[in-house]
Amino acid sequence: MAITRRASGLGGFSAPILLGTTMVAALAMACSPAGPVPSIEDSDGGAGAAGLIDGSGGAGAGASGGEGGAGASTPDFCSELSDGDWCNGDDLVTCAGAAEVALTECYYGCDSSTQGGNHTCIEPNPDACIGKVDGRWCDLTDLVHCQHDAVLWRVQCASGCQSMPPGTADRCHPVPFCTAVPAPLSPTPPTESCNYMDWELSPDGFYLISRFGTSADQTTWGHGTTCG
Structure with a gap:
């Protein structure tokens, strides 16, 4: 059974998400005093993304019994579920034919409030910039750049977001090494x-x-x- 992995952030992109820019935010820069963030001057209208969540690892298959034993393999999550998307903790599992065919790691959690088979990854707050002056602001653990009440780009801060005093732009907490x-x-x-x-x-x-x-x-x- 082949299972693909992908990380979900904003609109299915992996984290961090940079909207309208081609740069990749290096959130693990060594002890940066101001927190690494992209510059909007480098924006050329492209879309960039760099994963904080490692999407390269495959999903584990069932474990077989020991030598000479009769241990059964681990039951498939989808074995008794209908086709569609189902939350499994913070993962969104796509089931087809009672088997897992895809697994998405939801950065903001998985929403299971809808009818089974139609679960979705929780998306970041699209209204985070409404009422805020243009600049960089914390949105929970994310850093967003606001422009005209809209989110220009969003970065998922590896060590959380630091709210600064009035007049100073918010920033990602430096990542100590x-x-x-x-x-x-x-x-x-x-x-x-x-x-x-x-x-x-x-x-x-x-x-x-x-x-x-x-x-x-x-x-x-x-x-x-x-x-x-």
């Missing part, structure tokens, strides 16, 4: 960090730290580093 560091008062300092000062320095003052952030750099204070 550095080793997690405990609070300074932690009794167990980290063994690795990214250019953090020595945890045991007690006097106030200025200290030399590495501009490169590598363990081999002799100017590095404190513990070893893993990030550049």
